[in-house]
Amino acid sequence: MYLLDSNIFITAKNRHYGFEFVPAFWDWLDNGHAAGVLCSTSKVRQELLAGQDELTRWANGRSPLFLSPDQAMLPSLRLLTQWATSASFTQAAVATFLASADFELIAYAHAHQHTVVTHEQPSPLAKKRILIPDACDAMGVPWMDPFSMLKQTRARFVLGVSA
Secondary structure (H helix, E strand, O other): OEEEOHHHHHHHHHHHOOOOOOHHHHHHHHHHHHOOOEEEEHHHHHHHHOOOOHHHHHHHOOHHHEEOOOHHHHHHHHHHHHHHHHOOOOHHHHHHHHOOHHHHHHHHHHHHOOEEEOOOOOOOOOOOOOOHHHHHHHHOOOEEOHHHHHHHOOOOOOOOOOO
């Protein structure tokens, strides 16, 4: 299963798949979730609900797409915390990471053997910020960009007749 980072939703809305010109993308997300292909986490949903826009309204009506933490995550949360605190990141970077949706996202993916989907790119020498790909790599969690996910799932957004 694909586990989507908040930047997937935000970037889609702001750039490639705006609600007004690529509604098929948003339908595809709904259908993908219904088919058990993709989901996200409750902390990602909280980030999306912090806005006051169309994405907020969209996320508000789709709480089942955003999964809550569970008992299976506890060992993964501990391992991820150990990695973050023992690596050479600044204290501020670790504190920010441990309070973030990224932390929950990666732990959930690790516990449930999901693939994280993000626009972030690795930067293994970074010290001031813990990036999703670097944390995923450290935990053995697969990750990819959204375009790779769309290719793997054979997503198609076909033009129709405009209203």
